[in-house]
Amino acid sequence: MKTRTATCSCGQLSVETQGEPRRVSICHCLACQKRTGSIFGAQARFPRSLVQIRGESKEWVRVGDEGSSVAFHFCPTCGSTVYYAVAGYDEESIAIPVGAFAEPGFPVPTISVYEERMHSWVGLPPEIEHMQ
Structure with missing residues (x-):
């Protein structure tokens, strides 16, 4: 089973994962931007x-466009978001920003959401599922 580690910029907060992700997605909502x-x-x-979490994190909760709350966990030293969870939606999963893995060969996204807010010059993989 493949092991990956995502970290904050300073390395104090990390998340180790086992296996392949359930889903890799792109979100164009203004809050994610x-x-x-x-x-x-x-x-x-x-x-x-x-998933195994190591280090100290601070939590910030925001309410999304659909009304669900998202609990973001970030490093109190450098401020990098390292993981988050959406209340009431797929509570068996933890979401991790792909960039926190610093792995250019990471699996390609399979879904793109909030595309009505996507910048006009963005190009996406041809096989990706599109959701407005």
């Missing part, structure tokens, strides 16, 4: 039972 400081968020979901 603000959270990442980029034009979209890319995240991978793993079963909680196959």
Whole structure:
């Protein structure tokens, strides 16, 4: 079973995963754009039972467009978001920003959401599922 480690920028907070992600997705919502400081968020979901968290995190909760709350866990030293969970939706999974793995060969996203907010110049893999 493949092991991957995602970390914050300073290395204090890390998440070790086992196996392949359940889902890799891209989100173009404005909240993800603000959270990442980029034009979209890319995240991978793993079963909680196959994730081990090490280090101290701070939590920030926001309510999403659909009304569900998302609990983001970030490093109190460097501020990097390392994992999060969506209340009431797939509570058996933990989402981890793909960039936290720093692995250019990470599996390709299979779904893209909130595309009505996608920047016009973004190109996506041709086989990706699209959701407005």
